[in-house]
Amino acid sequence: MISIKNVTFVYEGKERDGVENLSLDIARGEFVLLCGRSGCGKTTVTRMINGLVPHFYEGDFSGRITVDGMDISQTPMYQIAEKVGSVFQNPRSQFFNVDTDSEIVFGIENLAYPPPVLQKCLDKTVSDLDIEQLTGRSIFELSGGEKQKIAFASVYAMSPEVYVFDEPSSNLDTDAIEKLRKNLLMLKRMGKTILIAEHRLYYLKDLVDLIVYMEQGQIKQVYSQKQFLSMSDVQRADMGLRTMDLSDISVPLNSKKGADCKLKIKDLSLCYKKHIIMRNINLGASCGEVIGIIGHNGAGKSTFLKSLCGLHKQYGGSFRWKEKELKAKDRLKISYMVMQEVGYQLFAESVEQECYFGIKNPDRQAGKQIMRQLGLYGYKDFHPNTLSGGQKQRTAVAVSMVCGREVLVFDEPTSGLDFDSMKLVANLISELSEQQKVIFVVTHDYELLCSVCSRVIHFDDGMVQDDFLVTQQNIEKLHRFFIV
Amino acid sequence: MKSILQISTYKRGIFHIDPRTKLFLLFVGNVTVFLAPAISYEILMAATILMLGVLCGVYRFSIKMMVFYTGVILIQVVGDLYFPNGIRILVVTFAIFVRKIFPCVMLGGILVSTTRVNEFMSAMNRIHMPKNVLVPLTVMLRYFPMVSEEWVHIKNAMKMRDVSPTLLGFIKNPGQTVECIYVPLLMSASKIADELSIASVTRGIENPKPRTCLQQIKFHTADALCTIYFAALLGLVFFV
Incomplete structure (x- = not known):
């Protein structure tokens, strides 16, 4: 079905991410997983099959790719699109329309199906994928998982033979990943050829036929499902891969609960657009504690974080810091949020300037110390946007430390990260915990949660469902939530 | 911004104008404002656009814009009468500038926000x-x-x-x-x-x-009405 022969591709103006002399054959109906560290070239392989390389991304291309007999480099994009459907990482920017119905038919409108057929295809897609509740809605009201479903539906409506997925689970919660898994299973049963580049592996373990492990633009090894699953954890971690089985992850035998509560939240209720979305939140947090916040998309986790940082003002109840009541304005001064899209919070022209941005008379000595500590000193003259995702995150953390913030909040710090980068984030958070910061981490990432959090708070249905330490005794609760 | 640009999902309002007509209206509207011979004429134009907004179902944006527009005109008039010399020129020129562009912004906002x-x-x-x-x-x-x-x-x-x-x-x-x-x-x-x-x-x-x-696109009566009305407004410029 798919044949890649001696393909080399180097992106224009970029040394990373390309592939070198790569060959791969995929039979009809096979389910192939591409994995490897960030920048290993797995995304490029997906782009070679949906035609983005060499049609959309510019660079040096040589070799030959054929999909179902079609020479990709010689075929226009719109013809490839009829054969190969693609679903991408960021559900937010995959939309062309602002309403779900139009979006689902977007692809088949381009194929110029007559309107009655469009309506028929739309109805069939909606019933096949069981998304009746999502029809006729504005895409701005949808959660990430729902958006991903619509993006998938739009591709499904075109009924391509080959499906290509590029890190589809990055922005999804546990339930949405489970739905994604079911859709993939359905495609597999229909005999479609599926290619998926992914960091999270656990949800694919029963689906894959072939696992392609890549390193620095080359295929290092091709495994069958059996071979791959029999690999030891140490070997897997050495390869920079996430776990294949969430139940293998161990949690500490016991975690210490913080002794003195510096931060106290009392009778907090949160409103969003005039609706109360959470009520009766009572909790305390002490220095050095790392609190994981879990809950489904739309449970109010982000709103909670924002109000904690003083960014969301529609709330009732009180926040106390060292027994002193804090208004929203005061909380802005003691807390700092590291956003999921960390690019929004970097403004300056170099890492060093970023650290001192907006501060009158900054303490440059302390700033240097902090940059060294976070491994950023070597990059101090780099523009923040030329750094890797992890380095950007560190820069944001450096800013918070220069400003002397005590409460640090991370919003999905590991979405779309490979094993190595996830470990780095975990180490960073542990370091901050040793410096006696109060840390909150909102995450859907079970591996991160188990490796760094000492305590978990579960938000759902408008209230705190549970609040427990991450220990062996509570592992059942975690397993239940993360569907292990 | 958010509220005006997101309603395009829903069919609201009495008028549903074809995108081709919208392009025409945008063009004619801009030319008319540019050529407008007097302030009274510009106000007529702004009022027309406001009405169009309401008919298309863009209520909040239209009203907000109208309040702002009235404010700008008030500043111009009051500034002209009471402000000391130096500031007067600055304020009045700025107000005239804003006043001139404003109907176009309003029209653009209304038309874009109602287009799927x-x-x-x-x-x-x-x-x-x-x-x-x-x-x-x-x-x-x-x-x-x-x-x-x-x-x-x-x-x-x-x-x-x-x-x-x-x-x-x-x-x-x-x-x-x-x-x-x-x-x-x-x-x-x-x-x-x-x-x-x-x-x-x-x-x-x-x-x-x-x-x-x-959604099939077709010209409707509303398209004809808007086209004739805007064309007439432009025609008026040359006869007044």
Whole structure:
């Protein structure tokens, strides 16, 4: 079905991410997983099959790719699109329309199906994928998982033979990943050829036929499902891969609960657009504690974080810091949020300037110390946007430390990260915990949660469902939530 | 921004104007305002646009804009009468400038906010707009509502850095405020534009076959009414 022969591709103006002399054959109906560290070239392989390389991304291309007999480099994009459907990482920017119905038919409108057929295809897609509740809605009201479903539906409506997925689970919660898994299973049963580049592996373990492990633009090894699953954890971690089985992850035998509560939240209720979305939140947090916040998309986790940082003002109840009541304005001064899209919070022209941005008379000595500590000193003259995702995150953390913030909040710090980068984030958070910061981490990432959090708070249905330490005794609760 | 650019999902209001008519209205409206011989004429134009907005179902935006427009005219009149010489010229010139552009902004806002992307695309197909013009234009149209989402994030990021994302903050510290807005916005804009383009080309937007549309586009009575009315307003300029 798919044949890649001696393909080399180097992106224009970029040394990373390309592939070198790569060959791969995929039979009809096979389910192939591409994995490897960030920048290993797995995304490029997906782009070679949906035609983005060499049609959309510019660079040096040589070799030959054929999909179902079609020479990709010689075929226009719109013809490839009829054969190969693609679903991408960021559900937010995959939309062309602002309403779900139009979006689902977007692809088949381009194929110029007559309107009655469009309506028929739309109805069939909606019933096949069981998304009746999502029809006729504005895409701005949808959660990430729902958006991903619509993006998938739009591709499904075109009924391509080959499906290509590029890190589809990055922005999804546990339930949405489970739905994604079911859709993939359905495609597999229909005999479609599926290619998926992914960091999270656990949800694919029963689906894959072939696992392609890549390193620095080359295929290092091709495994069958059996071979791959029999690999030891140490070997897997050495390869920079996430776990294949969430139940293998161990949690500490016991975690210490913080002794003195510096931060106290009392009778907090949160409103969003005039609706109360959470009520009766009572909790305390002490220095050095790392609190994981879990809950489904739309449970109010982000709103909670924002109000904690003083960014969301529609709330009732009180926040106390060292027994002193804090208004929203005061909380802005003691807390700092590291956003999921960390690019929004970097403004300056170099890492060093970023650290001192907006501060009158900054303490440059302390700033240097902090940059060294976070491994950023070597990059101090780099523009923040030329750094890797992890380095950007560190820069944001450096800013918070220069400003002397005590409460640090991370919003999905590991979405779309490979094993190595996830470990780095975990180490960073542990370091901050040793410096006696109060840390909150909102995450859907079970591996991160188990490796760094000492305590978990579960938000759902408008209230705190549970609040427990991450220990062996509570592992059942975690397993239940993360569907292990 | 958010509220006006997101309602295009729903059919509201009495009028539903064809995108082709909208282009015509936008063109004629701008020419008319540009050629308007007197302030009374401009006010008539603004009132027309307001009415159009209400008929199209863009209530809040229209009303907000009208209040703002009235404010600008008041500033101009009051400034002209009572302000001391130096400030007067500054304020009045600025007010006139804003007043001149304003009807166009209002019209543009109303028309863009009531257009669905797929309607726009099939309408442009009908008038044989080439694909290499249409695709970037559509990406742009689609990007507008995303800016408002971006803005929320950027505003939060600014607050955490003690930079005030308000008009007052801008007046106090213009350089810093501008930097805080445009750096992240520019970065995310280029990324989003790329991702949107990718999402469209991998679903065959470049297909040369004439694109079909789930919602059929047709000219209605409303189109005829608006066309005649706007054409008449333009005609009036030459006779007054």
